Amino acid sequence: MAIKIKEAAELAGISIRTLHHYDHIGLLSPTHSTESGYRLYTDKDMETLQQILFFKELGFSLKRIKEIINSPSFDRREALQLHRKRLLEKRDQLDQMIVTVEKTIQHMEGEIHMSNKEKFEGFRFDEFKKDPYEQEARERWGDQAVDESKAKVYKMSPQEQRNFTENMNEIYRALADLRHTSPASEESQKAIEEWYRFLNKMGSYSLDAFKGLGQMYVQDERFTKNIDQFGEGLAQFMCEAMAIYADNKKKRK
Known part of the structure; x- marks a missing residue:
């Protein structure tokens, strides 16, 4: 009707x-x-x-x-199941934040003591989903790799998101420890290969795209600033290591 x-x-x-x-x-x-x-x-x-x-x-x-x-691949049932998952996660987060608010009130009134960790329970760790460089990535490599990456992150649970962020930071820290060595060394190339594999778990990055991403690390000061938080000079080191890795892999093909 x-x-x-x-x-x-x-x-x-x-x-x-x-x-x-x-x-x-x-x-x-x-x-x-x-x-x-x-x-x-x-x-x-x-x-x-x-x-x-x-x-x-x-x-x-x-x-x-x-x-x-309007996409030919759109599946309404799958979308609804995904909506349900995200809304349940949102409800769980709100429930946790309500508990945190109640405990904070008790803490203020001297009834209990809250640790600093407890004060932030329930807050989401979604900052890596808000990609300030998304438009540049789309312009350089098209929508597919970016959309694939965002879709995979979107489907993650809050715990999976935290694990993802920590795995990413572990790779940065490992590379930071090597930044004063040659980017062409065997150890450096093994470490940068981990970064390449990590990126391709989230999207489809060609060797050229990987090399181009490394160049963006030093050409865009926002990238440089964020990456160099793990160690001054890390962005430049990664740029050089990524270029060497991509060129070597292409020669072997």
């Missing part, structure tokens, strides 16, 4: 203006309309609207939502 736009808006808890906007940008255009021009939303249209609102709740932009739901 098809319903008019006013009823669709009321059911979804959004404004008629919002539905007009979705229609205007091609995100959700109603399947039918009356002879007098009133938009009519079918059950399938409402299912699509529900999916849009799920993605919005999880922080996706309208442009990205449009790309996802």
Whole structure:
């Protein structure tokens, strides 16, 4: 059964203006309309609207939502299962933060003592998901590698995200210990190979893309600043080691 736009808006808890906007940008255009021009939303249209609102709740932009739901590979059931997983994680996080707030109140009133670690229980460690260099990466290597990487991170549980970040930092620390040696040494090349393998667990980085990423480490001061937190000169060392690794691998092919 098809319903008019006013009823669709009321059911979804959004404004008629919002539905007009979705229609205007091609995100959700109603399947039918009356002879007098009133938009009519079918059950399938409402299912699509529900999916849009799920993605919005999880922080996706309208442009990205449009790309996802219009993709030939889009699987609504899989998307719903993923939404459910993320919402359950969000609920668990909120429950933990409520406990932290309650304990903080008790701590302030002198009823209990909180350690510094306890004061931050429940906060998310999502900073690595907010990639400030995403646009540069897309421009250099296209969308595929970036989208694959973001999709894999998005599907991780909070514990998996923490493990991912720690594994990444371990590689940085190991490379930092070698930064005063030759980037062409056997030990340096073994360490940089770990970085190459790590990146390819998250996306599809060719040897050229790997070498280009290393160049960005020294060409973009934001990269340099973040990487050199593990040791001054690390970004330059990684750039040189990554170039040597990529060139050597290409010669052997």
